[in-house]
Amino acid sequence: MKKQYKTKEEVHNRALDIRGKRFGDIADGISLKSKSLAGDVFEHWFGKEKDSASERDLKEADVELKATPFKQLKSKNKTGGAKYSAKERLVLNIINYENLANEKFETSHFLEKNSVIELGFYEYKSGISKSEWNFKDTVLFEIQKNSDDFAVIKNDWHTIQKYVLEGHAELLSESATDYLAACTKGKKGTNERVQPYSDVPAKQRAFSLKRSFMTNLLRQNILGDKKTESIFKGKFEIKKGSIENQVGEMLKPWIGWSVKKLEKKFDVKSTAKSKHAVLAARMLGLSLKVRFDTNSVKVAEFEKAGIVPKTVRFDEKGRNKESMSFAPFRFKNLAQQSWDETRDSEMADWHKFLLDSKFLFIVFQMVDGAELFQGFRFFNVPYSDLNGDIREVWEDTVSKIKHGVTLEAVKSSTANSGYVVNNNFVKLGQKASQRKICHVRPHAQKSDYSVNGKSSDELPSAIIWKNRPNNTKLFSDNWMTTQSFWFNHDYVRKQVLDLIEQ
Missing domain, CATH: 3.40.600.10 (DNA mismatch repair MutH/Restriction endonuclease, type II)
Structure with a gap:
C-alpha cells in the first residue's frame, strides 16, 4: 500500500x-x-x-x-x-x-x-x-x-x-x-x-x-566543503538584477586605474605571483587567498553560476600573445565521450563546461607606458561557435586519439631528450585566416612520452610514430604529453575589442 x-x-x-x-x-x-x-x-x-x-x-x-x-x-x-x-x-x-x-x-x-x-x-x-x-x-x-x-x-x-x-x-x-x-x-x-x-x-x-x-x-x-568566499557581503539586492550587473557595479569604479595604483591601494607587491589575477579579485572585495588564474576559484557566486574569471593583457598596439587554456583532458576518457547534447549524462565534458560557463574577461593594457585596467566583459560562447569550429576541433581530436595519434620526432640540440616531438592535433597556426577558434597543445611545461610519466597520459590506441628514437623508455608506444584545449588568443581579443586602444 x-x-x-x-x-x-x-x-x-x-x-x-x-x-x-x-x-x-x-x-x-x-x-x-x-x-x-x-x-x-x-x-x-x-x-x-x-x-x-x-x-x-x-x-x-x-x-x-x-x-x-x-x-x-x-x-x-x-x-x-x-x-x-x-x-x-x-x-x-x-x-x-x-x-x-x-x-x-x-x-x-x-x-x-x-x-x-x-x-x-x-x-x-x-x-x-x-x-x-x-x-x-x-x-x-x-x-x-x-x-x-x-x-x-x-x-x-x-x-x-x-x-x-x-x-x-x-x-x-x-x-x-x-x-x-x-x-x-x-x-x-x-x-x-x-x-x-x-x-x-x-x-x-x-x-x-x-x-x-x-x-x-x-x-x-554533502562533502562539508564550506571554504568559499562571497562577493555579496550583505543581502542580495534584486533591484540590481543579475550577478553580472552586481559584479559590474563593483568593477566599474576601478576602470582607468593603473596597475601600480591598484597595487598600492590593495597592498599587493609588484613582484607577487599572478598579481593581475590577485588585483582582479581584490577589486571585487575578495581576499588575497583568491586568485583568478586557477581552474578552481573559491567564490560562491562564481562557482554556482559557472562564471570563469580570466585576466587578459594587451600591449600598446592592442595585441595579446597568450591563448586561453582549459583543464587537461584524459585521452581514454575523451575517447569514450560524445558531443551529443540530447542526453546530458552522455555529453562530452568540454561541451558541458562551455554550455554551463560564462567567462568574465578582466582586461589590462599598456597605454603610454603605464598598464591600466581597461574594463571587463562577460562572454557566453555562441551556439554557432560551439557547434562549428569548437565541435570540429573536438571531434578531430577524438578521432585521432581513437585511431592513433601521429607523432614525429625531430632532432634538436636544445631539447633534454635530444628530440622535439610534433603531433597532428589542430594547431594555432600562423595564418589568422586559416585558424580555428581553438586548438590543442600540451598543458604540461615539459614534454613526456614515457610510461606513467609525471606529465604523460595513456592513449587508447597505439601511437603512429615517424622517426621514432631508439630509446623506448623515453618514447613509448601508448603514452604522450598531457594535452588541453585552448581558445586562440585572437578569439579572446575579438570578444573585448571595444575595451582596448589600438
Missing part, C-alpha cells in the same frame, strides 16, 4: 534511510538497464510509481523527488584527497512557452513544482555495475530558504520569460542565466515547440539548475 507523506519532514526522514543502500538491493523489479534507473529507484523508495504527471511527486507533502549523480575528479585537493563535482545539471520541469508568457513568478508552475525538492545524491562510477551504486546522502533543498540564491533564481526565471515575451525563445541558451537555466530537452529533431510571439519554432527546453550550482550544493551540504 502506498504510504502517504503529509509533511516535508516525513519525506526527509524516509530519505535518510536510503543512505548507503545499493541500487540492486532496492530496485525491486526495476530494470537495472534503465537509463532512468536512479530516479526510478529513488521514487520507488517512497512508494511513488512512475508517471508523467506535471504536479509534485509527493503532492500531499508538497515535495518533488530528484536523484542526482556526482563523480570523483581525476585531480586531487591540496591535501591529496579526492575531489568531487556534480556530474550533470538537475533537470526540472518542461517549459511551456505559451503558459510561461502569462505567468507571474510567485504563482508560476516552476515555483509550485520545485519549491521543495528531496535530492538523492549518488556516486556515478564508470565501469562498475549500476547494481553496486548507492545513494551517498540526501538533502531537502528548499529553493526559498537561501534569500541570495532565491533572488538570483527569480531573476533568471524573468530572463528566460523575457526571451519568450520578445519572441526569441529560439535564442535561449544555458549560459544566458546564472543559476537557473533553460536546457535542451528531448531527442534531436523532435524537440521543437511553438512560441506565442513568433512563428519561428524553438527547441524544447526545461528549467534546470546548472551543473555548477549542483556542484556547490554537493560540496556545501
Whole structure:
C-alpha cells in the first residue's frame, strides 16, 4: 500500500534511510538497464510509481523527488584527497512557452513544482555495475530558504520569460542565466515547440539548475566543503538584477586605474605571483587567498553560476600573445565521450563546461607606458561557435586519439631528450585566416612520452610514430604529453575589442 507523506519532514526522514543502500538491493523489479534507473529507484523508495504527471511527486507533502549523480575528479585537493563535482545539471520541469508568457513568478508552475525538492545524491562510477551504486546522502533543498540564491533564481526565471515575451525563445541558451537555466530537452529533431510571439519554432527546453550550482550544493551540504568566499557581503539586492550587473557595479569604479595604483591601494607587491589575477579579485572585495588564474576559484557566486574569471593583457598596439587554456583532458576518457547534447549524462565534458560557463574577461593594457585596467566583459560562447569550429576541433581530436595519434620526432640540440616531438592535433597556426577558434597543445611545461610519466597520459590506441628514437623508455608506444584545449588568443581579443586602444 502506498504510504502517504503529509509533511516535508516525513519525506526527509524516509530519505535518510536510503543512505548507503545499493541500487540492486532496492530496485525491486526495476530494470537495472534503465537509463532512468536512479530516479526510478529513488521514487520507488517512497512508494511513488512512475508517471508523467506535471504536479509534485509527493503532492500531499508538497515535495518533488530528484536523484542526482556526482563523480570523483581525476585531480586531487591540496591535501591529496579526492575531489568531487556534480556530474550533470538537475533537470526540472518542461517549459511551456505559451503558459510561461502569462505567468507571474510567485504563482508560476516552476515555483509550485520545485519549491521543495528531496535530492538523492549518488556516486556515478564508470565501469562498475549500476547494481553496486548507492545513494551517498540526501538533502531537502528548499529553493526559498537561501534569500541570495532565491533572488538570483527569480531573476533568471524573468530572463528566460523575457526571451519568450520578445519572441526569441529560439535564442535561449544555458549560459544566458546564472543559476537557473533553460536546457535542451528531448531527442534531436523532435524537440521543437511553438512560441506565442513568433512563428519561428524553438527547441524544447526545461528549467534546470546548472551543473555548477549542483556542484556547490554537493560540496556545501554533502562533502562539508564550506571554504568559499562571497562577493555579496550583505543581502542580495534584486533591484540590481543579475550577478553580472552586481559584479559590474563593483568593477566599474576601478576602470582607468593603473596597475601600480591598484597595487598600492590593495597592498599587493609588484613582484607577487599572478598579481593581475590577485588585483582582479581584490577589486571585487575578495581576499588575497583568491586568485583568478586557477581552474578552481573559491567564490560562491562564481562557482554556482559557472562564471570563469580570466585576466587578459594587451600591449600598446592592442595585441595579446597568450591563448586561453582549459583543464587537461584524459585521452581514454575523451575517447569514450560524445558531443551529443540530447542526453546530458552522455555529453562530452568540454561541451558541458562551455554550455554551463560564462567567462568574465578582466582586461589590462599598456597605454603610454603605464598598464591600466581597461574594463571587463562577460562572454557566453555562441551556439554557432560551439557547434562549428569548437565541435570540429573536438571531434578531430577524438578521432585521432581513437585511431592513433601521429607523432614525429625531430632532432634538436636544445631539447633534454635530444628530440622535439610534433603531433597532428589542430594547431594555432600562423595564418589568422586559416585558424580555428581553438586548438590543442600540451598543458604540461615539459614534454613526456614515457610510461606513467609525471606529465604523460595513456592513449587508447597505439601511437603512429615517424622517426621514432631508439630509446623506448623515453618514447613509448601508448603514452604522450598531457594535452588541453585552448581558445586562440585572437578569439579572446575579438570578444573585448571595444575595451582596448589600438
